[in-house]
Amino acid sequence: MLRIGVFALCAAEAWVLLGQAANVPTSAFHAFGFLSLFPDDALGWLLSSNGIQVVGWSAFATAVAACIGFLPRVFMPLATLLLIFSQLIPRGVQGFINHAQVPIILCALVLSLGPSANALTVWPRRQPPDVDPRVYQATLVLMPTLFCLGYLFISAHRVSYGGWELFSSDSLSQWLVRWNLRSSDPESSLGMMVVRNPTLAAMLKASFPLITLLELSAPLAILSRRYRWFFVPTMLSVHVGIYFLMHISFSQLALLYVVFIDSQYWSPRYLSAKQTGTVFFDGFCGLCNGFIDFLMPRDHARRLRYAPLQGTTAAPFATADVTPETVIYVEDDREYHRSDAALAALSRLGGAWSFVSVLALVPRPIRDLVYNFIARNRYQWFGKHDSCRLPSPSERERFLP
Amino acid sequence: MPSVAGALLEAAIILAGAALLLLHAGFRRTMSATPRALRWVFSGALLVWFVSQIAEIETATYPLMSWHMYGESLRDAPIEGYRLQGVDCSGLTWRVSWSGGALGRRPNLASAIPRAHRAESASGAAAASAAATTDSLLLVVFNAWNSEPHRIPLCELQLQRIEVPASRITQSPLPAYETVRSVTGR
Numbered sequence: 001m002l003r004i005g006v007f008a009l010c011a012a013e014a015w016v017l018l019g020q021a022a023n024v025p026t027s028a029f030h031a032f033g034f035l036s037l038f039p040d041d042a043l044g045w046l047l048s049s050n051g052i053q054v055v056g057w058s059a060f061a062t063a064v065a066a067c068i069g070f071l072p073r074v075f076m077p078l079a080t081l082l083l084i085f086s087q088l089i090p091r092g093v094q095g096f097i098n099h100a101q102v103p104i105i106l107c108a109l110v111l112s113l114g115p116s117a118n119a120l121t122v123w124p125r126r127q128p129p130d131v132d133p134r135v136y137q138a139t140l141v142l143m144p145t146l147f148c149l150g151y152l153f154i155s156a157h158r159v160s161y162g163g164w165e166l167f168s169s170d171s172l173s174q175w176l177v178r179w180n181l182r183s184s185d186p187e188s189s190l191g192m193m194v195v196r197n198p199t200l201a202a203m204l205k206a207s208f209p210l211i212t213l214l215e216l217s218a219p220l221a222i223l224s225r226r227y228r229w230f231f232v233p234t235m236l237s238v239h240v241g242i243y244f245l246m247h248i249s250f251s252q253l254a255l256l257y258v259v260f261i262d263s264q265y266w267s268p269r270y271l272s273a274k275q276t277g278t279v280f281f282d283g284f285c286g287l288c289n290g291f292i293d294f295l296m297p298r299d300h301a302r303r304l305r306y307a308p309l310q311g312t313t314a315a316p317f318a319t320a321d322v323t324p325e326t327v328i329y330v331e332d333d334r335e336y337h338r339s340d341a342a343l344a345a346l347s348r349l350g351g352a353w354s355f356v357s358v359l360a361l362v363p364r365p366i367r368d369l370v371y372n373f374i375a376r377n378r379y380q381w382f383g384k385h386d387s388c389r390l391p392s393p394s395e396r397e398r399f400l401p
Numbered sequence: 402m403p404s405v406a407g408a409l410l411e412a413a414i415i416l417a418g419a420a421l422l423l424l425h426a427g428f429r430r431t432m433s434a435t436p437r438a439l440r441w442v443f444s445g446a447l448l449v450w451f452v453s454q455i456a457e458i459e460t461a462t463y464p465l466m467s468w469h470m471y472g473e474s475l476r477d478a479p480i481e482g483y484r485l486q487g488v489d490c491s492g493l494t495w496r497v498s499w500s501g502g503a504l505g506r507r508p509n510l511a512s513a514i515p516r517a518h519r520a521e522s523a524s525g526a527a528a529a530s531a532a533a534t535t536d537s538l539l540l541v542v543f544n545a546w547n548s549e550p551h552r553i554p555l556c557e558l559q560l561q562r563i564e565v566p567a568s569r570i571t572q573s574p575l576p577a578y579e580t581v582r583s584v585t586g587r
Contacts, residue, residue: 032461094512096512099468113439134434135434149419149450152415157454158469158470177570178480182499184498186482187574222422
């Protein structure tokens, strides 16, 4: 799912940023990075309307392909390279690097080379290989590590070159004034009000070394879950404060803070070729039987098994909170109930159906509210059978008693 | 050029942070599971990034360039700001903000226009070229604004500059803006 989010951001970047460079005179462009190696003719074409269209659409199309999982091993690295390339053009007009957009590039680079390329693919339709879950975990840990190293680098420079002179001066207030002079009405901006109020200005000055300390301690957020609970909300608050005081938006960076969330709580695991999952359903329910009829022909790998809640196989799972309304999905040692079960079963179909797992990001209370409403009315809307379903001869091997 | 003492201290702090990670057994165990290709690329990228950071390579190694934000004291240097002001054909003035909407979906011009004007303080042909660039960029904004049917058409677009001495940042009101360049049309 991180791959979907990161490359969706990449596609949005390509779409938006290149429109910004259109019709800008080439004399305003400052080539840097590997663009500075390009000859003048090539740069001239690149900055022309045709060049920007070609680069922009290429970056956008490859990012979309990477996002949806179309030949991911090809398009993910390509999208990353084209994003780096396409960002050089508007940055060359701007005259400086917007550091907040660099984490997207770095995350795209990590995801391109990690095992995430195998998951949620629309083409080729194949089962993910049996990759050790630790390999996924390692790739996921690399991304917040990059974040934390960025903060470490910034704060290390500040301590080394600014030091006490920086923290004891009014430099932060001066920067606030500089950024607020860009606003439509600097006199009444929040930043100017803070600078002109002695108490608030003193608090601002005191916060500078504290924020620097927080940035220096960023690597601890990788090592300690408890510290992460403090670090992430505090840094997000700092960025929100920067937005209101200096009008500097870190929206892309803020969105990427999901990389700090422990993946085990929300990222779906995939069945390997050897594993099967079992769907327990209300055998009398028309809707539930319709759900099974939906799953079976789409389960090409035949990894799902089905059993009625009223049968003997379901007996170990018939706890006090399990009612005939409850759909249960079981694989290995994990048990899913209600909306979790429905999403898990659908996502195990593979291919485009894997993307259903994204709905798991909707908070469970909301999902189950909808589930329970439908479940309470299922007999009335979808009918009730007089007896449990009897599987046909072709279905028998996938049905459990 | 970065100072030797500063570079050494910066390197020491960064390496201390990296050591904190690498000395943690759990982190090492997790990283050991990284695919080899990713491990090599990641290590190489980190090395480029570290060298860029210490040597203060600002753009050449993009996206692995030096990150230093608000890292050095401004030492009471005056604060410079720019704004755009439009004048319609009846003489009324309109504030043209630095937002993407006002700049024809080109918020990068909010940085490009002041940068071009600052380049005018160079000597010789570079100054003339910078002036022409500033005017070209202002024309882009001017034409983008006038092409929007819901906006009051402008006859002139002015680039205005303000300089606030560091000793005056807490005082109100701010000094007056001064028009430094303008383009006309219609």
